[in-house]
Amino acid sequence: MKTTDSAVQIKNPGQNQIYAIQMREITKTFGSVVANKKVMLDLKKGEILSLLGENGSGKTTLMNMLSGIYHPDEGYIFINGKEVSIQSPRDAYKYGIGMIHQHFTLVDVFTAAENVILGLNDGSKFDRKEVSRKVSEIASRYGFEIDPEKKIYEMSVSQKQTLEIIKALYRGADILILDEPTAVLTPQETDKLFAVMRNMKKDGKSIIIITHKLNEVMEISDRVAVLRKGEYIGCVDTSETSPQALTDMMVGRATTLDIDRPDPVDPEPRLVIEGLTCIDHEGVKRLDNVSFTANSGEILGIAGIAGSGQKELLEAIAGLYPVSKGTITYKPKDKSEMSLVGMDPLLIKKSGIAMSFVPEDRLGMGLVGSMGMTGNMMLRSWRKNRGFFVNRKDPNQLANQILKNLEVVTPSTEFPVRRLSGGNVQKVLVGREIASAPAVLMTAYAVRGLDINTSYTIYNLLTEQKTKGVAVIYVGEDLDVLLALCDRLIVLCGGQVSGVVDCRNITKEEVGLLMTKYRKEGASHD
């Protein structure tokens, strides 16, 4: 591993004008959790630096200390060679730092222009037209498209992100920090974003991009800084490294990138969906004539751009979303048939249908955040309980079993799950759902926000369920994973099925095309 000279130098960087940002010995703790421990980071002027690390490695925390959301407990920050103390987001702007957060910081009922000037007070008159004009000017300079008078709630995710970047530029940011900007974008939108980033770099801006997608790191950045478990591991030139080397730095030990995929054994239809159509309360068709079959002993992947109907599909099957038309038929092993349309989750459960659902919103729909592991186990099992008082013994046993088998990191089974890290929360949820021995297991974005190790734990758990004969439905966003993990893949596009493909005989590009098949816009810009 080759590290640059500056990485060795810990303190006293001096009046070095090559660097836009230098962070030295930064430590930040939250209670007893050390988020950053003596971290250092250098950002050269006019470069794109990737900040790479697994989830929970402290990337966002470190960047939040530059954007003024947090203040370091210890350490020094130098901007353009001068030591600074960034106490608030306002200070960050003063030093030319603009951060684009993963969760957008926009006011929904405001227009784009109103959001841009929010919090600014340069003493000038509040002139909406002038602001709109300036916004359009910035947009055209870097190759964005934006309507300054559009309300945020009418915007797509990618438009919101664009606006966030314009907001930072409008405030005169020279240093831009993007926190996992591609997580919510389609491949095409990602390409556009990268083009804009290159334009900004050409214009002399320095950019830090937080990510854990290695292909993007390789594509966009000049250098890569790696954090692991809150500690600084090193910084390398992108041209001199490889995805494998970066993974080693990230996880500290070699992890195989292959997912074990045994062939399905005796698949038989378990869940047959025909002509499913769902209309939301605003009259928009969320699902349009969707038909497919989920087989036992098979992982059925569902791909698509975010918001193509994945959520509605799973919720309709689980009895949480109203079905306008079509049938959902459950076919248990004994060859009987049962229609799920019109059933709510309670009825589905009472009918003896063993269905498990790992929802996207883990702490909202999946678990009760303020309860411990035991309490959350009980959510699934309390009905079995007889008598007036609850039986905590069995759920506690189950909780301990999950804690041990899945290596959940928690002080105790009574510790509120809300305070666990994302990966541990997901382990608790998946563990619970699998423990109920389902015939159908549905997961929505099961590895979103999880680090590589936890992701593999989840993949292995799903594959294990598959070999047990469970019909697994896996809604995912990472095409590489979908193609490596699933047996068959359904591609959703605008609520319609645009393709059902065999994962063993298709390329990522082909799936990408299917994802945008029915889209009228999007591809036209390229």
Next chain:
Amino acid sequence: MDLTSFLTLFHSAVVFGTVILFGALGEILTEKSGNLNLGVPGIMYLGGISGLTASFIYENGNPNASGLVSALLALISAFVFSALGGLLYSFLTITLRTNQNVTGLTLTIFGGGLANFLGGMLQKFSGGVGQVKVGKAADTFGIYIKSIAGTDTSHPLYAIFGYGWLTYIAIAIAIAIFFFLGKTRTGLNLRAVGENPATADAAGINVTVYKYLGTCIGAGISGFGGLYYTMNYIGGTWANDGTIEALGWLAVALVIFATWRPINAVWGAYLFGIAYWAYLYIAGLNRHTLELFKMLPYVVTLIVLIFVSLRRKKEDQPPAHLGLPYFREDR
């Protein structure tokens, strides 16, 4: 109903409406900062009693008391003490992050208790129930331009110009808040704090300061509602009958009715006034059935709520972060 009785109804509706208009305008400002202050009735109590007490102390045993000074003292004192109520609420909910609903309701109970206690004391000083009198202040508050409005209470001009000047101040405040929220940077920032404090924070807006100021100034304005009640509505005395509290709740309802828009609050307040007094002008009501008609303002609010929720227009919804605490490192 003929024009004459409508004009009399309208006149009493405006006087009634102004009490709740002040309450609602203050609450709109407060709620725009994201604080759901259910202490409006208590704050109106504080405004009413502190204004009255200030005038009383000044006028009592002072035959040369000036009406102008007395009124000014009442105004300042009403604003300051109501704002202090808002400050107490702010300290509890913003700094100590107590539950806003509980704190607001407590403030209502506190304000009502304190006001009625002090009101009782004033009555004791002045010799008995109904004996409290701050004539000079009340007269000053009641001044209107007789040359335009005339004295004929059934004349249309009187129905427009025949009110004490605080009535017009209320409208002026409504317009001022409208411009402040929609046309100024500070107003935009305040709305951002109520909609999405994390965003406001990241944009470099001092969320705590905005919340404190929005709530305290809002409370000060709400307090004028209580002052208007004691000075204009019941003519410079004190009544321990709990009307201020009832009107305070109507003010909260008016905020919802107006969908957080100050200009809507103006005509909404007068409409509430008409709805409230309508029973006097409906023939054949007895003591039991008239109580049903007193529900009208609340029924109207319910209907508006139903319509607003059916239309689901984003702009008609309450500030998105209303009622929730904000703490930067909680994100």
